[in-house]
Amino acid sequence: MYTEKVMEHFTNPRNVGEIADADGMGEVGNMKCGDIMRIYIKVNEQDVIEDIKFRTFGCGAAIATSSVVTEMVKGKTLDEALEVTNKQVAAELGGLPENKLHCSNLAADALHKAIEDYRNKRVAEKSNLKETGK
């Protein structure tokens, strides 16, 4: 039921783990439906994703989409990464079974949340700087 590429990513997932001093972290899913994805990013001065890692509790599709999304955006700018959709992630894997498209295909959402987290932190830092500069 899974494509070869899904099975390849399931068997040899890329970028598993966490980043201790991550600049952003995004988590999606919940235990009720049985999928939890967490993505960590490290972002450099040029707004480029320098490093990215994931941890996922879930089915084959959940693990494969998490893995492939890290591969798709590593080295990309945040704006480029924000363009990546769940649909593209599924397409990158050669498609997913119909029943997986909804619940286990949330890796892009997790990534976007990580970017959002990073940007929120930056805004907070800047306003902190301003305040201390007063």
Added chain:
Amino acid sequence: MAKIYLDHGATTPLHPEVLEAMKPYLTDLFGNPSSLHSFGREVRKGLEEAREKAAAAIGAEEREIVFTSGGTESDNLAIRGVARAARQRGNHIITSAVEHHAVLDACLGLREEGFDVTVLPVDGYGMVRVSDVEAAITDQTILISIMLANNEVGTLQPVAEIGKIARGRGVVFHTDAVQAIGNLPVNVNDLHCDLLALSAHKHYGPKGVGVLYVRKGTRLKVFNFGGSQERKMRPGTENVPGIIGMGRAIELAVQELDKKADRIRKLRDKLIAGVLEIGDVRLNGHPTERLPGNVNVSVRYVEGESLILSLDLKGIAASSGSACTSGSLDPSHVLLAMGLDHQTAHGSLRLTLGAGNTEEEIDYVLSVMPEIVSRLRSMSPVYAGQRRD
């Protein structure tokens, strides 16, 4: 790579002797058993012999055996048939939260037709309490349906006791014995049941054929009309090769029961002990009151489908009650009814042993399991939070 089949709860391979018995009915013996000529008569003879075998296997009379298309049809025919026939007497039906969907959904569907359905809870082992059944019976109760052995966690229900109570209160009692036959003694008189469902493919027979035992005097109102086959309870030209296969398969299942069940039970206990050793693994279902071939565990911090995929890559066939494998958004209704939280239910793994399994196979499974589990745990965000290192 060696292939190891540990999904006998889903289906079983055809017994070679069953295939032999069926062959003539797929070739030369093609007549319609309702035909009066020699072609028909010869097939009729085979069909009635199969009925004798099925009856003998469960302590029934031949005319109490109705051949159907399998467990699902048998359950539906029993439940909906009784409900419609007994409508005037009452509208209350009792079943349990751990029934197969063929029973549970058939009962719940009757709510739409104005029936009142009580779904009894189960204890942590997945067992129905006899006292709950007793307390649920009202003067409106027309049917109780409680399975003999659970297909997911293997828990055996106190069906004989429930049957006795039902009999005493004059309530028709149906039991789904699909998973039980060939694994434990099944006798309709000992169980005090009025209806009992079987399916050939769970006991080394062909797919698409089953039996509904209907105790004489039990009234069913059928929903299919046509010829007078199966005493009009199941009209339509019979699945002759299937029925012949069912007859032979059930005969063998009963003959080989003692020898097979003991051996499989030992393998089961070895497998359970070995899997529990991995750590953070929980046995689902009753420790002793369970099917001889059923192992159901929850592996903490990992999801069932990913376990099954990993085992499949090692040639091992298993199943799970996780949402991804139950075909819905929720994990198995059986595990949830037993009080498991969602994470534990999503991490369930069912390994069901059968006649062909060997101790070497169990050793192999136990040799690859720890690595599979630790790989998946290393990817899991819920596990990362638990690590002490």
